[in-house]
Amino acid sequence: MTTTAPAPLPLDPGNPFAVPSDLPYGLPPFDRIREEHLAPALEAGLAEQRAEWESIATDPAPATFTTTLEALERSGALLARVTAVVNALSSAHGTEGVRAVDARFAPLLAAHGDALHLDARVFARVDAVHSARHDSGLDAEQVRLVERYHRDFVRAGAALDETSKERLRQINTELSTLSQRFSTLVTDASNEAAVHVLDEHRLRGLGDGAKAAASAAAAERGLDGWLLTLVLPTPQPVLVDLQDRDLRRELHEAAVGRGLGRDGTVDTRPVLVRMAALRAERAALFGHATHADYVLDDQTAGSLPAVLDVLAGMCPTAAANARAEAAELEELLHADGHEGPLQPWDHAYYAERLRSARFAVDAAELRPYLRLDRVVVDGVLHAAGRLYGLSFTERPDLPTYHPDVQTFEVHDVDGRGIGLFVADWFARPTKRGGAWMTTFVDQSHLLGHRPVVTVCLNVPRPGAGAPAHLTADEVDTAFHEFGHALHGLFSDVTYPRFSGTSVPRDFVEFPSQVNELWAWHPEVLPRYAVHEGEPLPAERVARLKDALGYGEGFRTTEYLAATVLDLAWHSLPAGREVAAEDVEAFEAEALRRHGLDVASVPTRYRSGYFAHVFGGSYSAGYYGYIWSEVLDAELVDWFTENGGLVRDLGDRFRAELLSRGGAVDPMAAFEAVRGRAPRPEPLLRRRGLLPAA
Structure with missing residues (x-):
């Protein structure tokens, strides 16, 4: 290939991003990275990749897989190193300096991506390789890479006319700025809405650990008393315990009021309505009626009607179950001397x-058995060892981006190191809400990279010297997010485009949901659910399982409500804009239309803090959790039918699906494990929407 060499790096050799990390597995050298290193490294990374693309575009030789697709896969090494760090820090440790860099470069990075995908010269070379892909001696993964790149270019606008391309560039740049802005505003709104309590009597019912965490949160902000900080979803965990009904109401209203701009508070509505309008306009450029149609055209679901059909079959039954549950709870409310209907802030309490009366399970009594360090080591990591033969060694010698963070080296059954697992469990003001998995290094044989994955939760930090304890939901979340981590750690692909979780959005949650199975498995639970040397009693475990099954109407309804809000915003056609002041009315109508307007059941996320879809990559994709759960329920049945926590099953799941990332068709990978196509009955039965078998 005759090309022009990339321009020299305009980067100070003292910048730690100037060369690949010399730490194990390419872990970023956080002990040397400073905020002032980020912007110069991003600028240099953008310049370097632009030069690499120009070399590809201007190569006078005929396009081949090696000179075009493989060259594209190799490009952008510096940019990948620095964006991985900036993206992770902006979510997990978003200091003022990091947030400023993120805000400055978000539109530049969006424009940079467009520069590639809208470059007619590069697309012509990709198109030439695509046309000859079956006659070029390529293997299956290479053919899939060509097809995926070609589809990416087309979906990114490469086939549009020049006028449409220019408008697309403008839309993408503005959307990237708005998405970053939305995430920042949600973090600010959540911090702003934390409920400050000065009278300890108002905290009656709250456990010692949760009270200590609230005290520590207040002290961290220089306040007296206690601070009840907000988690990202609507339901706040402490509502389960708080006896003070007025405080429950205050906390719930703070949660659902985030982002609405009331009384001069943070207002995310202008951002989200603008994003919905821009996404609709962009879809129209591609000939799609709505953004949802555009997104679903590239997912396993295939179409918006297919998703709506599934929701139509679930919403009425879920809402009916939720109303029946609420009627039972309302009797307890009245027995306490309160009048009127059950309110959303009453539901969890x-x-x-x-649940405690019917199943003799008390969440407060359960919490001492769910100590964070034991859940992680003797639960999450132990289950991975049993099922996949993995072992984990903590590496305190490796640098981290925050003192809370732990790093583990992951070894395969033969002792070979396969990657690093970075764990960041605790909430802090610089960390966005929710839980997620991401990567610092993606696995790739082409680049010689082994994976570095990270999992973030938002567990309240306990008082000094006290251990952290989890709720049952937080235990599920820890196993869930580690399921994503395994998807990244097990990646065994040649090309970075297919690494780890690089699969359709409505498939990516499936492996992580399967991993939740082991949280309450009889071979795992007794190892970590221990208090004062005694495991959680077996009879309490049985009652716990029954108790965990209670409330499915509420859980399904709150999830489906968020799903239909996502689809409502992204089913708007171009030109149909919603005014910021009408956001709440728009939400109410969407819920009513789907029969999910259950007064005592709030949607899991309201639009004003729906970071998944307005600050992340789940737009028109939040349905993917339930779509993936169809596959999850099938595979849970498969594990259960064949012995459960068995290495042979784990090895098959790993080899046929987890290791293949996006290098194979995801549904074909599923069928290679399950032995047949998925059926909806296992999920419907598990959700209580079919009679038990």
């Missing part, structure tokens, strides 16, 4: 009361 009385559900726990009913």
Whole structure:
């Protein structure tokens, strides 16, 4: 290939991003990275990749897989190193300096991506390789890479006319700025809405650990008393325990009021309505009726009607179950001397009361058994060892981006190191809400990279010297997010485009949901659910399982409500804009239209803090959790039918699906494990929407 060499790096050799990391597995050298290193490294990374693309575009030789697709896969090494760090820090440790860099470069990075995908010269070379892909001696993964790149270019606008391309560039740049802005505003709104309590009597019912965490949160902000900080979803975990109904109401209203701009508070509505309008306009450029149609055209679901059909079959039954549950809880509310209907801030409290009475399980009594360090080491990591033969060695010698963070080296059954697992469990003001998995290094044989994956939760930090304890939901979340981590750690592909979780959005949650199975498995639970040397009693475990099954109407309804909000915003056609002041009315109509307007059940996320879809990559994709759960329920049945926590099953799941990332068709990978196509009955039965078998 005759090309022009990339321009020399305009980067100070003292910048730690100037050369690949010399740490194990390419872990970023956080002990040397400073905020002032980020912007110069991003600028240099953008310049370097532009030069690499220009070399590809101007190569006078005929396009081949090696000179075009493989060259594209190799490009952008510096940019990948620095964006991985900036993206991770902006979510997990978003200091003022990091947030400023993120805000400055978000539109530049969007324009940079467009520069590639809208470059007619590069697309012509990709198109030439695509036309000859079956006659070029390529293997299956190479053919899939060509097809994926070609589809990426087309979906990114490469086939549009020049006028449409220019408008697309403008839209993408503005959307990237708005998405970053939305995430920042949600973090600010959540911090702003934290409920400050000065009278300890108002905290009655709250466990010592949660009270200590609230005290520590107040002290961190220089406040007296206690601070009840907000988690990202609407339901706040402490509502289960708080006996003070007025405080429950205050906390719930703070949660659902985030981003609405009331009384001069942070207002995300202008950002989100603009994003919805821009996404609709962009879809129209591609000939799609709505953004949802554009997104679903590239997912396993295939179309918006297919998703709506599934929701139509679930929404009425879920809402009916939720109303029946609420009627039971309302009796307890009245027995306490309160008048009127059950309110959203009452639901968790009385559900726990009913659960405790009916199943003799008390969440407060359960919490001492769910100590974070034991859940991680003797639960999450132990299950991975049993099922896949992995072992984990903590590496305190490796630098981290925050003192809270732990790093583990992951070894395969033969002792070979396969990657690093970075764990960041605790909430802090610089960390966005929710839980997620991401990567610092993606696995690739082409580049010689082994994976470095990270998992972030938002567990309240306990008082000094005290251990952290989890709720049952947080235990599920830890196993869930580690399921994503395994998807990244097990990646065994040649090309970075296919690494780890690089699969359709409505498939990516499936492996992580399967991993939740082991949280309450009889071979795992007794190892970590221990208090004062005694495991959680077996009879309490049985009651716990029954208790965990209670409230499915509420859980399904709150999830489906968020799903239909996502689809409502992204089913708007171009030109149909919603005014910022009409956001709440728009939400109410969407819920009513789907029969999900259950007064006591709030949507899991309201639009004003729906970071998945307005600050992340789940737009028109939040349905993917339930879509993936169809596959999850099938595979849970498969594991259960064949012995459960068995290495042979783990090895098959790993070899046929987890290791293949996006290098194979995801549904074909599923069928290679399950032995047949998925069926909806296992999920419907698990959700209580079919009679038990």
